Amino acid sequence: MKKLRSGYTTGACAAAGVKAALLYEAGLSWQNISLTALDGTKLTIPVKDVQRQDDGICAEVVKFSGDDPDITNGVSVFTTVAHAEGAGAMVFRAGRGIGTVTKPGLAVPVGEPSINPGPRELMRRAARELLGTSDGLIVTVSIPAGAELAKRTLNPVLGVEGGISVIGTTGVLRPMSEEGFKNSLVPQIDVAKAAGYEDLIFVPGKIGENLAKAWGLPAEAMAQTSNFIGFMLEAAAERKIPRVLLFGHIGKLVKVAAGIFYTHNRIADARLETMAAYAAATGLNAAGVRDILQSNTTEDALTILQQAGLEQQVCMALAEQAGRRAKRYVFGKLEVGVVMVTLQGRLLGLNETARAVGETYHWHLPEE
Known part of the structure; x- marks a missing residue:
């Protein structure tokens, strides 16, 4: 295996x-930079260019993501x-x-540049290595492609x-894109909680x-889960969120009714x-099954249920079971509402917790 x-x-x-900018300022070689990552890993990073400008010394480094499918691979990062x-x-x-x-x-x-604590500490350490201190410096980071990539x-x-x-x-940056992607979803919960949404x-x-x-549900209270529904439910439980409403297409949420919480079709598909x-x-005959x-x-499959007059009964039962399985998945640490819809937005099924959460947010429930 490669x-x-x-x-x-x-x-x-x-x-x-x-x-690189500080080495250039000192008249020293800057083309290849040695860094120690915060986990102790030794890194050697090539620098494309350094120039003195009116607002300081600017170094350009081209991002290399290895075999991780990172959207910033190959972009230029400018640090002044x-x-x-x-x-x-x-x-x-x-x-x-x-x-x-x-x-x-x-x-x-709020109000700060979106430069996370890890990168800030790395930059401070780089300055301290050469100057003995990181005080007295203004560091401006630019990624010209960033507005579009965002x-x-x-x-x-x-x-x-x-x-x-x-x-x-x-x-x-290690090639663990799935783990990294999962962790990138969690801040949505923290932001919604900080905004006052329980x-x-x-x-x-x-x-x-x-x-x-x-339907009138607040966008600020929403979090995308992608295929990682179980992971996100656990993250919500850890943060003591009292109730979560799972709202989506039946093709995803019917899996939750079957106890499938990582819903990628190549992992599990029992829809x-x-x-x-x-x-x-519910009574469908063998030919219909x-x-x-x-x-x-x-x-x-919904068309078959409609023809048999069983769609509402089956979908309501699936929504109820999805809520029960989800609550059991997090050991009862939170209540889980479920709303299942079609691609066109038609309501198929929901449980009582979903109705309670929706009414809390004064949703506009379509006719069932």
Whole structure:
């Protein structure tokens, strides 16, 4: 098996830029920078260019993500270092393409550049290594491609405006994209909680999100889960969220009724089998059960249930079971409401917890 290559984070790029700028200022070689990541890993990062500009010394480092499918791979990270007499601790500024935090609940306060604590510490260490201190420096990080790239991240949801975030826990980017992606979802919970929302709405994707908004549920209380419904439920339970409303297409949420909490179709896919079992329990004849099992999609299976006059009964039972299985998954630490809908937004089923959460937020429930 091919060994996957590690890379370095945007934060490590910025730290290498700080060190390169200070080496350039001292008349020393700056082309290849040695850094020690926050986990002790030794990194060697090439620097593309360093120039003295009106606002300081600017170093350009090209991001290398290794074999991790990171959207910032190959982009240029520009770090400008300037001295400010009498200044205290290192000051961080958002240059072109770097976002600014506008909502509480993230790792840095509202109004600050979206440069996470890990990258900030790496930059301080880079300065201390050469100067003995990191005080008295103003560091501006720019990623010109960041404003466009931010549209492909959760930054707009999290309240980071104007660009991308400078992230990285240690400085090393290891090819563990699934784990990294899961962890990137969790701040949505913290932001919603910090905004004062006790009950949250979890949406697997855009279908659920858009419909939930159309029904009057607050966007600020929503968090995207992607396929990691169980992981996000656990994160909510750890943060003592009292109730979560799962709102989405039946194709995703029927899996939860079957006890599947990582819903990628290549990991587990019992959608039709689950619908067929509940339909049989509700009275569908053997021929109808076989038709459901041979359906291409859950939407096709719904047509069979409609023809048999069993759609509402089956879907309500699936929503109830999904809520029970989800609550059991987190050992009863929170209540879970479930709303299942079609691609066109038609309500199929919901449980009582869903109704209670929806009424708390004064939703506009369509006719059942």
